[in-house]
Amino acid sequence: MAAGYQYFIVSRVTTVSNMPVSAEHIRTLHKYEKDILAALERSMKRFAWVPLEQLQLLTNLSESEVNYRLSRLIEWGMVRFNPVPYDGYALVFGGYDALALATLTKKGRISALGPMLGEGKESVVYEALGLGPVAIKFHRVGGRSFSSARLNREYMPEEGHCPWLLASKCSAMREYEALTRLHPDVSVPLPIDQNRHTVVMGLICGPSLNRCRLENPVQVLDEILENTKKAYRLGIIHSDLSEFNIMMDDGKCVIIDWPQWISPDHENAEAILGRDINNILTYFKRKYNLDYPYEDALQCVTG
Ligand SMILES: Nc1ncnc2c1ncn2[C@@H]1O[C@H](COP(=O)(O)OP(=O)(O)OP(=O)(O)O)[C@@H](O)[C@H]1O
Ligand SMILES: [Mg+2]
Secondary structure, three states, rough: OOOOOEEOOOOOOOOOOOOOOOOHHHHHHHHHHHHHHHHHHHOOOOOOOOOHHHHHHOOOOOHHHHHHHHHHHOOOOEEEEEEEOOOOEEEEEEHHHHHHHHHHHHHOOEEEEEEOOOOOEEEEEEEOOOOOOEEEEEEEOOOOHHHHHOOOOOOOOOOOOOHHHHHHHHHHHHHHHHHHHHHHOOOOEEEEEEEOOOOEEEEEOOEEEHHHHOHHHHHHHHHHHHHHHHHHHHEEEEEOOOOOHEEEOOEEEEEEOOOOOOOOOOOOOHHHHHHHHHHHHHHHHHOOOOOHHHHHHHHHHHH
8 A cells, every 4th residue: 555545445544734625525425425416516506505405305215314413414514504594404524525535436537535735726636546546636626715716717617506506506517617628739747537626637847947947948938938829729718828837747848737728719819818928928038047038938828
């Protein structure tokens, strides 16, 4: 067993801090508890707070059984209870994590969760074991602070009472779509699977660009512009391109973090592509004193 991993399917558990959910709880989730989480998920478009009767109806369980199972799910941070204006229950990120991990485990995509690799404004990324080591990104749109959420309409579901869970799912679906459209022409992580608000992808073993001191900055800048051009030709503009979203894997750059991509038909495409290019040129100017004229870079990408 690899150190630092929490296994879902074997019996021993190594505890690692900052886990989205405890592997122990996922492994020992009772069938009724899974049924209740699934019933909450199915009801979340209709109800802000799902009444007990609805859960009984969907699960065919007695009131006392549903109450007992809910108390455990609440204790594990998977479900939230709200007493006003009526007793209701809602799925929270912990429960959504559990559902996604249970599905990915069942499909054989992952068997264990490893250490946290990074935490961004709207996601948390862990190493995991699949067929080999992989990365799993949990999207958390608005999960920390509602006011900091990117209220980009393309993220927001049109209906539903759990906008943050649904928006996180939309965000993961968009990121996975970008990865599948770009891989392998553009240097991005290998897309492996997507479920609910999670994306499973190839693990990049290297630091992000901002933490490197490059020996060949001219070559790396060319490589980034070349990848931006290929993505543009495939109909995708990153929209958050920066030294923080480029990783260096054995001297090769890999562009990550694609949920906010837009198409070149987007009404603000020109300005957004310009900002992406500018972010990169400014970074190479500041860190390596490299002068690359903006017009030349734009021509390289769109020409
Ligand atoms: N495939 C991967 N392999 C290894 N590490 C990764 C991978 N994807 C992401 N990471 C790590 O997780 C961090 C956060 O990932 P990412 O940039 O995709 O999301 P984010 O930062 O939450 O988004 P935002 O830029 O909106 O804050 C990265 O900086 C990186 O350290
Ligand atoms: Mg990022």
